[in-house]
Amino acid sequence: MTRKLLDGNGLWESSRMMLPEHKYAINRKQHEEGRKNKPILDGQEIELIETALVESFHEHRSVTVQIFDEYQDVNFTGIVTVIHTYRREIKLSISSGEWEWIKIEDIISVS
Amino acid sequence: MASLKSSNRVIMLGDCQSFYASVEKADHPEYKDRPLVVAGDPERRSGIVLAACPLAKGKGITTAERLGEALAKCPDLVVIKPRMQKYIDVSMQITEIYKTFTDLVEPYSIDEQFLDVTGSMHLFAESSEELANMIQSQVQEATGVYTRFGIAETKILAKTACDNYAKKNPSGIYTLTKEMLPETLWKRPVSDMFMAGSKMTRHFTVMGLPTIGSVAQTPLxxxxxxxxxxxxxxxxxxxxxxxxxxxxxxxSPVRPGTHQVAPKSVGHMITLPRDYAKLEEIKVVLLEQTELVCQRCRGLGFMAHVVSVGCMGADFDRPTGFSRQIKMEDPSNITNQVYSWACRLLEMYWDGLPIRRIGISVTQLTTDTEYQLSLFDTRREKSMALERVTDALKNKYGESIVMRAVSKTEAGQAIDRSAKIGGHYK
Structure with a gap:
């Protein structure tokens, strides 16, 4: 018997009787409840995002880009090295040899 | 009436009375005034009473008793086969009702759930008992299930209040404060204590601790x-x-996300409909169970390093069987790989006597995003691709959409198993 029994929720997590199917259904429901719609950005906010991306491109300044996901937003930090105006994509260099192509429409904030 | 101090947490344990039986009674109003039990399938040795309604309990029928004995006590008993999926659905419906009163709801079992109403109680009621009463009638109205509430400042006291007092209280609601303990809980025999089984009760008695109070008052x-x-x-x-x-x-907190924690092991065990005495037959079931366990691991994104197999002999009077584990060369969640190790265990430790129960479980789980490449096993990628497809099919169309040919043999259990939850029919 380990110390865990007395810490946190240990007593209850070790003594409960849950059907695996029940647990699965609970987790699935919680996952679905965490689903969200993409925020609609104000025109000024979009301008700010674009300015920040262009600055990063010109001045090789590192930025953190927040990308929308239905369940959990993703953050990437790096320098914008390519801006594809036609495809509306940027290439974000995360570290040497590692990069990420990001669609500008998926970005919800840049800091 | 007891009341909690405003500075303390307010925790409730909501418990559903004769849950499966109550759900069936709500679904079959024609049996409203008749004694009713939900009982497993007698032909598959699971013919025991899973739940008895209060009327049936009044006739002396108890949970876990054999169906035959129950019928002897009460010949006009209504017997209903379990519908596990339905009970899960109703349990989650009750969770949703609880969640309209607080976001802190933690299911503890299919018929018991913790609620932390510390922060939200004032929005609905003057006192915790008034709130419990509101929740109780909402659940009753929506599902036909009667709920009982233990109320206290900790989870353990809420559970204790529910099990020992709320269930026997006409209102089904009971508040237990710390100050009340010497006059209430401490006077009770140690057998009433949470987590004290019959063995532990005996040990406590021998140690000279016959009441819960005597345990509490012994310095740690x-x-x-x-x-x-x-x-x-x-x-x-x-x-x-x-x-x-x-x-x-x-x-301990009331933790709604508690079921999201990564499991320590994944396992499956089955009671066979008849005794299995031939190695080939046992292997069929072992393969089916390995498939289920590996499938669950793949769904969770885990590989396992250790596999254990357990068998229980058919003869209750002379218990035989084994439970052994082995560490595989590399972590895996590929059915055939895990199965070959499970077979090794079976062949090494099975004593040749007929068996009644068999189970397999895997432990030491790691994520399956990285795995060891093998120079010799070139089929791995292929197996993984195949299982990705069969898993997807099963998720979409049900477990029995694609299965191994051996499952169609007389020994196979997978078809029957796919219609069940927790050993009882969906």
């Missing part, structure tokens, strides 16, 4: 010493657990 250091003498020095944590339970000390 002394209780540890007493238990060490009986169980060795690894019993300190157990001693502290019982001491805290007896004193109502418990700082």
């Amino acid at each position: 250091g002394k209780l540890k010493q007493m238990m060490r003498r009986k169980f060795g020095k690894n019993s300190d944590i157990k001693a502290e657990m019982y001491w805290r339970i007896a004193n109502g000390i418990d700082d």
